Amino acid sequence: MSEIKIKRETGFVGIIGKFPVFIDGQKVGAIKNGEEVVFPIAANEAEVRAGSAPMKTKPVTVKAGQTLLIETNFTNFSVYLVTLVVALLFGGWLRVILLILCISFLFLLPFYTARIAE
Template sequence: MLLTINSLVFLNITAFYFVFSLAISCVKIIKKIKKSFMSEIKIKRETGFVGIIGKFPIFINDQKVGAIKNGDEAIFPIEGEEAVVRVGAAPMKTKPVTVKAGQTLLIETNFTNFSICLGTLVVAFLFGGLLRAILLILYIVLMFLLPFYSARIAE
């Protein structure tokens, strides 16, 4: 009888050790899988005076995930190792950029395009008549064709 009780205790301890070791291994595997699926990217907005007003919506893989104010940084989880990111809404938006996990996307003002568009508007108000109408139409077209903001991977 005593031998049977000792055998049962030994079997219980052995089973507990095996189950405990298996549980720890499963937790480690789950953490590795979760880490590989939930990578992160950082988005930093430095648009200066031109982009001082308002928040820009952030789209990762064509889904809105949040918004960012001028001078802010935000970290977003992504699935996999890379994602296509676009910031802003029409007409003030960036072109889509592919960002790899761990990289920082920097949003900046494209001063050349902004100056061209603003110059067209100023010239339109200097003249009158048909020329003003043509320049105002050109201004509206340029607002949608020229990206005012650019996105690049920070180094």
């Protein structure tokens, strides 16, 4: 049986929670911040995704023996935070529009990325 390794390096973002790990659509476990976990896979490759909505990675195809690295996407996270801070500085309709935009960003911007470690 083959296996893959998943390493989570998300820093301060999401430091408290565990990310569920999905291999080929099935939940196989969870991973904490700074943790490295090995999961068995049935085939030579598998589609892996970590996290849950709205904080999840896009699916990545991982081959046996490879390591999947989960990291924070600081660009998207910064865009979200700046929009939220600006919304709190202003009032009226501008605040309403910016807060709706922040809620949209939660579901549209991936705050975490997954890539094959080299």
